[in-house]
Amino acid sequence: MALFLWLGSQLSSCWSSFSILGVFLTVFTLLFDFMKRRRKWSRYPPGPVSLPFIGTMLCIDFHNPHHSFKQLRKTFGNIFSLQNCWTNVVVLNGYKTVKEALVHRSEDFADRPYLPMYEHVGYGDKSEGIIAAKYGHVWKELRRFALSTLRNFGMGKRSLEERVTEEARFLCAAVNAEEGHPFDLRFLVNNAVCNVIYTTIYGERFDYGDETFKKLLHLFENSLREETGFLPQLLNVVPILLRIPGVPQNVFRKQKAFMDFIDVLIDKHMKTWNPDDIRDFTDAFLKEMEKGEEAEKSGFNYNNLRLVTADLFSAGSDTTAITLRWALLYMILHPEIQSKVQAEIDKVIGKEQSPTMKDQVNMHYTNAVIHETQRMGDIAPVGLPHMTYRDTELQGFFIPKVTVWVTPHNSAAVHLQTQVESLVSTEVGHFEMLNPGRRACLGEQLARMELFIFFTTLLQKFTFVLPKDQPRPREDGRFALTSSPHPFLVQAIPR
Numbered sequence: 055m056a057l058f059l060w061l062g063s064q065l066s067s068c069w070s071s072f073s074i075l076g077v078f079l080t081v082f083t084l085l086f087d088f089m090k091r092r093r094k095w096s097r098y099p100p101g102p103v104s105l106p107f108i109g110t111m112l113c114i115d116f117h118n119p120h121h122s123f124k125q126l127r128k129t130f131g132n133i134f135s136l137q138n139c140w141t142n143v144v145v146l147n148g149y150k151t152v153k154e155a156l157v158h159r160s161e162d163f164a165d166r167p168y169l170p171m172y173e174h175v176g177y178g179d180k181s182e183g184i185i186a187a188k189y190g191h192v193w194k195e196l197r198r199f200a201l202s203t204l205r206n207f208g209m210g211k212r213s214l215e216e217r218v219t220e221e222a223r224f225l226c227a228a229v230n231a232e233e234g235h236p237f238d239l240r241f242l243v244n245n246a247v248c249n250v251i252y253t254t255i256y257g258e259r260f261d262y263g264d265e266t267f268k269k270l271l272h273l274f275e276n277s278l279r280e281e282t283g284f285l286p287q288l289l290n291v292v293p294i295l296l297r298i299p300g301v302p303q304n305v306f307r308k309q310k311a312f313m314d315f316i317d318v319l320i321d322k323h324m325k326t327w328n329p330d331d332i333r334d335f336t337d338a339f340l341k342e343m344e345k346g347e348e349a350e351k352s353g354f355n356y357n358n359l360r361l362v363t364a365d366l367f368s369a370g371s372d373t374t375a376i377t378l379r380w381a382l383l384y385m386i387l388h389p390e391i392q393s394k395v396q397a398e399i400d401k402v403i404g405k406e407q408s409p410t411m412k413d414q415v416n417m418h419y420t421n422a423v424i425h426e427t428q429r430m431g432d433i434a435p436v437g438l439p440h441m442t443y444r445d446t447e448l449q450g451f452f453i454p455k456v457t458v459w460v461t462p463h464n465s466a467a468v469h470l471q472t473q474v475e476s477l478v479s480t481e482v483g484h485f486e487m488l489n490p491g492r493r494a495c496l497g498e499q500l501a502r503m504e505l506f507i508f509f510t511t512l513l514q515k516f517t518f519v520l521p522k523d524q525p526r527p528r529e530d531g532r533f534a535l536t537s538s539p540h541p542f543l544v545q546a547i548p549r
């Protein structure tokens with residue numbers, strides 16, 4: 055009996071010690087969380103209420119963040135703040151605000167946040183690629199190298215234009231082979247665009263219908279999907295979760311498989327590399343790596359070779375292909391606009407001659423249609439995250455060193471035809487849609503060339519129509535970092 059009494063008293067004293075410890079730990083954790091989430095700056099942008107630990111993450115639909123941003127903008131204005139757990143985020147909305155930040159305060163907004171979710175594919179201190187690289191010496195060197203090497207392999211020069219023109223011809227032959235039957239042009243358009251950047255970087259192209267290409271496209275699209283949603287965002291802001299064995303491998307399975315694909319290409323290059331015969335971008339990078347310590351300091355290492363080429367391939371294929379798919383979707387939805395583009399093509403270029411970039415200056419209507427496609431398709435609705443390089447100010451708000459999202463184009467939708475007509479009257483000859491500033495799209499020139507040549511070549515040869523038994527395709531986008539059209543079928547009637 056005495057033993058039971060003794061045990062009872064021990065248990066109750068233990069229990070009360072546990073309770074005290076529990077209360078202490080809870081208070082400590084809440085206090086710690088409060089300190090971490092506390093915003094100590096005056097004139098910091100307003101935002102929704104931040105909850106313990108999770109911050110404002112529940113306010114955002116991470117599968118469609120741009121929709122949530124649009125709603126929050128109504129309440130908080132063009133510049134508002136969020137908190138992803140303990141990470142402070144500022145969102146800039148609208149063309150004017152974004153231009154002020156990215157152009158007038160270009161360096162202040164030129165950095166990128168560190169993204170731990172890419173560590174499992176080799177991203178880290180010494181190898182960040184270009185897209186996700188910190189603003190600094192290595193990023194500058196790699197960006198400069200990429201631009202000049204792409205130029206040497208044709209970018210901005212006639213030879214690349216010829217390659218795009220040739221690929222447009224292959225594309226038309228593949229479309230012709232569909233013999234006017236309904237088909238999904240996603241594979242053909244992606245194949246064509248991918249071939250241009252793929253040959254430049256890795257020196258190979260895929261025949262239309264190639265099974266490896268289909269697998270690669272599938273892998274790539276799914277790897278983008280893996281990066282959207284709540285979980286990847288959580289892993290980025292609580293990176294310790296990535297240390298749990300198996301987590302990155304399982305969450306980012308397709309991303310890893312995509313990198314394995316790139317690794318095979320790079321291995322092949324390394325085995326056949328010859329300094330006297332530089333075949334493509336990968337060979338040129340390998341040559342740079344041979345230059346020793348100086349090159350190493352500028353980021354020319356093996357992991358960066360993998361990441362830089364993967365960056366160029368991923369940024370340079372899907373984006374342009376999706377834009378072209380939006381353009382063709384709008385053409386089947388607005389046959390009157392399609393007829394006007396074709397009339398301009400027939401007048402300026404003719405029915406047989408291949409379109410060239412020289413024709414572009416005389417094609418105001420077609421340029422306006424491409425411009426509007428970019429605005430309405432809004433294929434990168436939340437772009438890529440920036441980070442402030444230093445504390446700065448914007449429209450009276452203080453913005454410390456935080457992650458920044460920019461959404462330049464979320465203005466009210468305007469009817470395509472009205473907008474095209476008004477653009478034609480102001481003779482817009484180019485577009486300014488890919489975000490300006492230091493982190494401006496590196497492939498803008500190539501993208502413009504591809505959009506113009508592929509689009510005009512296709513419309514010169516075919517009229518695209520909606521198959522009779524098909525419902526009207528959806529005009530809202532499917533978000534997975536980029537916003538692409540939902541699958542739709544077309545018929546291509548030879549002209």
Ligand code: HEM
Nearest residue numbers: 185369370373374377434437438488489493495496497501
């Ligand atoms: C219509 C096609 C394209 C669209 C809509 C597009 C859009 C964008 C956007 C929105 C950014 C982010 C800019 C920022 O952070 O403020 C970007 C960056 C980038 N783009 Fe593009 N892009 C296109 C084509 C291309 C092509 C063809 C290439 C490759 C040759 C390319 C390579 C890159 C790279 C490397 C960056 C990162 C630049 C840096 O961080 O320094 N893009 N692009």
